[in-house]
Amino acid sequence: MEEESPCAFQDIGEEKRTVRQVPRVHIGRKQAKRRRPRQVTAGDMRKQARPAIEALEQSACQLQVFPGFRGMVQELVSRAQRMKRQQYTIALFGAFSAGKSSFANALLGDAVLPVSPHPTTAAINHVLPPTEERPHGTVLVQFKRKEQVLADVNQALEIAEQKVASFAELEALLDEHARIVREQQEKEAEKARREALEQTNPDAGKKTERKEEEEEEEELRDPLELLRDEQLFFLEAVRNGLSDMRGQFGEERTVTMEELSLFVAVEERACFVERVLLYYDGPLTRQGVILIDTPGAGSMNARHTEVAFEHIKHADAVVFVTYYNHAFSRADREFLIQLGRVKEYFARDKMFFIVNAADLAASEAEIDDVLRHVERNLLACGIREARLYPVSSQIGLLAARLAQGRLSEDEAALYRKLTGTPPDTPPPESAEGRFFSGITLFEEDFRAFVTEELVGAAVASAYEDIGRALRVLEAWRTEARTEEGERRRKEEQAKAARLASGTAIEEVDTDIERGLVAQEIEELVYYVKQRVFYRYFDEFKAIINVPAFADEQEEMQTLLRRYTNEIIRFVAFDLAQEMRATSLRIETFLERTLAGIHRRTENELRALDENIALAGYEALEYETPSFVPGLHEWNATVFADLLAPYKNRATFFTEGGNMKLRDDLEARLRGPVSEYVSACEKQLKDAYLPMFDREVQRLRQKWVRQVDEYFTGKLAALTASGDMAALDAAYEAVRAIYQTRRK
Template identity: 35%
Template sequence: MGGAVAAMRGKAARLAASRFTVALFGAFSAGKSSLANALLGERLLPVSPNPTTAAICRISPPDEAHPHGTVTVRVKASAFLLEEVNASLSRLDLEGGDWATCLRAIDQGEVIFQKHPAKTHSSFLRSVRQGFSRMGERLDSEFTARLDDFADYAADERLACYVESLEVHYDNPLARRGAILVDTPGADSVYGRHTGLAFHYMKNADVILFVTYYNHAFSQADREFLLQLGRVKDSLTLDNMFFLVNAADLAGSKQEQAEVLAHAESSLAKLGIRKPRMYAISSREALAAKREGDEEALERSGFGHLERDFTAFLFEELAGQTQSAAARDIARARGSLEQRLRMAEAAAEEREAVAAQRELDATTILRLIANLPQAEALLEALNREVQEQFYYIRQRFDYRFGEWYQACFNPAALRRENGANERLILRAAWQEWTALVSRSLSQEALAASLRIEKAALLLRDDALREVQRSMEAGFPDFPFEEAEEARLPTPSVKEDISFTDRPVRWLIGFYKNSKHFFEGGGSDELRKELAVQVRDEIGAYLSECRETMTSHYVSLLRNQLQEASIWLRENFVRYREEQASSPPAQEKKAEWSAVVQKLRELEEGLEGEVRSVYGCGEGTGSLQE
């Protein structure tokens, strides 16, 4: 019984120390920060005036090392920020290099900043220059700041562009129940690094809240982000996503509000997000209602409905998964003891026959365990899964090529402003297209990693299930601990495709003037020529990603099987030794009967025990309660 007891104690310890991550997503100005403040019940998070470099912000429970109000600021690595600066300078066709060269280029680039269409990059570079005197020496560091300074590091772009992440340890209703609130950069963030961070939280967050502003159409960045969110949603065992339409108080009537919700739901369906949980809320009114203790106003804001569903999912449905796993452990331990009791009551001849059969079964089981890491058929099946996933990515690229082209080469994008000439505008459109395709395909590859990971874990579980069936047939009292649902590490995916730079003179050859380009066939010719020229570059990028995924997941699956083989062999041998040295079963009948009864009582009371651990009590109620 030692193994079963250890397994249950391990789960109990993890349950007691559980932390839930709630990730907030949405476009800039959709109201993520005001939503976070409404959840917290007070105004803590500032609103950033610029979406390009907003740092990720975690609101965590306080602890002994980090009392209430502690702010930890993690500053970017110097080399990493320099890479971002050089990337933005390149988008503006300015020469970069080391820090001194880059700062000089920024100082001399103001005229270009004013004319160039890539305004977000110009804004970022200005912020870096303005904040360098204060933050340059803090690169590659981490420090503790005062709560009063938190807003500056979160929203003042001159400081925020240097910040990798902020963590505020702050007492609030969510934190008291073990939840960590994460405010992520906007869906329209300029950097691929932000989309990589977003994927991390999409994959690993326990709950996702996506917020959009009332009656705002989805931008191209929103659509790409939601497509990725839909891919992640499809790969999840449990739907953990909530979609919120903020500023619903702008609706002129309930009917208008319902129409806006229906339109948002229809738009989500077109992006692959089916049957979303939809809520119309006003985070501004909800925060005011919480601060004034006005329950009726909280209900009118739509927040009461959201909060009840949200907390029920977070603290009951998720707890229910742990509850089910604990129940299976208890049932397995009870079944083991009941089997021993049956054998204690059996005739001597039957016990001897069972012992002889067990010796034969043990040989078979040890052979199965030893063969686990050599399951080449499983590794080959995983390799086929990777090949299939990347075949479909290539198909989707061909299907969406025209959409991406139209998003960057359209009359609005090529409109002349602030003295910009055709060469500058076409160059910017080309750079925007390469960034969009790079970001979209890297996100496709990351989404494929979820499906490949799922396939790898299913193959692992199938292999272990064969061993488990043999165990249960010959040794039903062996504490075979089922593999817990886990997330494997995601491989690094290259976020920039190595496109051959197309010179402006090549682009301008398709563009005599706006009328010729859009009505005289110039745009169609450029699109067709571009599709031919980038085909090999796209193929090379996807091949590199495919090889990375194959190597990564085949290695992980092999390691998982190897670790399982070692664990099973060690524990099975120990179990057999304990069986051989334990007192005769007849001497333990009374003790085992008492333990079986206790396990039955634990099974019956498990739901109440788990609910008390999570602080749910009777009913869920709001976070304020």
């Protein structure tokens, strides 16, 4: 294994970021050496689709006068409208403080998004193109419902084995925690005073010991002693913000951009915000791009995890941001493992990986070290051949501000320093600064991805629809030119084929495919439990290890209870993540199965009339079932008998107590895990088998309409020879339109 550069992975926070006095590495030039040369697509990305949109509209205009083309015309017009309205979503992910917001601001060209102070309070920010109803600068803040906030609170309390039904109960719990902590501190201070007294007066110490024995009483335990600082921080933020939230739960509020930071950067408000919609007019949004800045990968919010999966699934591009000299955290790895689980099930590779603050590099070799480190981590998470970009969001944003004429003297000095420009010379032009930062190369590759893969796929589908219409026109022209006797014979054949087609559609049997869907669900779910327990062993070692018990201030049993609960919550979390990934695998299988049924049906119909052409199968967006982490009734108290024997930190590890606890806990968890998995299997079948049935029924109805229209048009062509001139003219016009695809 390669040795990682020690200078590249110092674990320092972004707030401690310092600018080294070293020769600057030209990030853009360095990145340009790593990527394959490609043609740069200039201009608005959506303009690439305009010729296809015009082709669809012109074809629809030519076909609308003929019987039998009504449905096809509607499909052509509908596709043109969808392409006109097309927007492209970039979803940003990454660890808290990795620089997602600064990267988003660099893409937007201005300091638009404020930085959230804490991952537990962060909201999901959407930056969208403005509309007539919501002009530039409009900000909509959606507040959580009271039930949502309480659910977040109880999730934070779960490690402590506590639950509240109201905010009043939360405040009482926090007050009790504060009181007991205060009393413990007072006892510690008193103990220190007595120890000092013993050193000066031994007799007083003996009296103190006797007094302690006489006054011995059961010590109250802190109800929140098992929580970590981030959970306590979140609970305190909720309590402190309650007074301002009265009457606003579940409401939507319009604020200004200047007020936005109050709802994103102030913890006591941010913890009540579900999402923020910011309508912003900028170079990126003018091209129809929507930017979604998600909470950090370390967010403990269960809804954030589920919403993150939805964004992974539906976004056009997924961008993961990591900080240049931050080691990958456990939260990073959990998110990347989820990406690795689902990556192969997407139609195209839509993932981009950003190494932010690359201006900290002392040399190109150091950048190489960091990129290799990131690639190894991605590979360990199942992500191969990743698109990887070192960037400096700070330089990119400064360059954008220079172009706007808004660079202050201090910013100009920093811009020169970061780009290695002598103080007495002008700073680099904006375009050169953007290239230096590495942002330009990411933007070029993202533009190419959109135009070549997303727009390209839409354009290809558009011309497939036009080509299908053209083939039908050509067949009708040919048959309409036959002699009258032959036309009458073909007319009778068409009538018979029409009846037979209806019967064939009605008799399409999908029982085998439905059984295969159920079997696929069972097989996929079967392996979930195996994968979760395979990861359980690694996670147990990551949570319960010698350094984790180094704090002598906390009791052995307190630590064991905390870590046991964390392990149980990890198993619950991983099960839910596995089920979400399983749902995507099932949807992919459903799509392939239904597409196969569609092709089989089309072949059967073509056996009756070789010119029948059904519209290509386009899968609907499936409504993914919601999977929340379970195992709520299982915690350290339930497993107290497993923890009780372990009193000594040293012997716990040296005598194999940790390994025995690992195996005993695994054995006890297998039952609850099996119950959860079985419930999820039923949930998956209850969701996807009816979806399969509905989709088959929708396809039948669509096939009936298309076949009926096809024969209506064919019979019209066979019985109305006087319209040959119009048919020929339409054919030539649509053929000319179709041939524009090659230009």
